[in-house]
Amino acid sequence: MTNELIQRMAACGDCRKLAVDYGTNLIISRRPGADQRHWELPLTSTGIRLDDHLITEHAEWLPDRQPDCNVCELWREDYKIGPIEMAEALHRAWHLCEPLREICTPGNHQLTRLM
Ligand SMILES: [Zn+2]
């Protein structure tokens, strides 16, 4: 079963490339015995590129404040009218990518749908 986020990403050439780069590094990092020195930097940099793309090109995909999330709760209390702050946008992108992170485990081949 392909989730909604993956279906949306499949329709965007940049998303496909960035999500596969990030997801591949995530899978590597989750392999038993994976050496952090090998995956930490590529995982961070590919994650930043994906977030950046999602925030600038697909801002409408970013989910609303999530219930049961302490960080979202803080923003709810501190609600401001106007454009959302970068830190909040990054946090919402993190929520948006939850389904992507779920499928990026060793032995799960759903990411290949984006290749
Ligand atoms: Zn895209």
Ligand SMILES: [Zn+2]
């Ligand atoms: Zn949150």
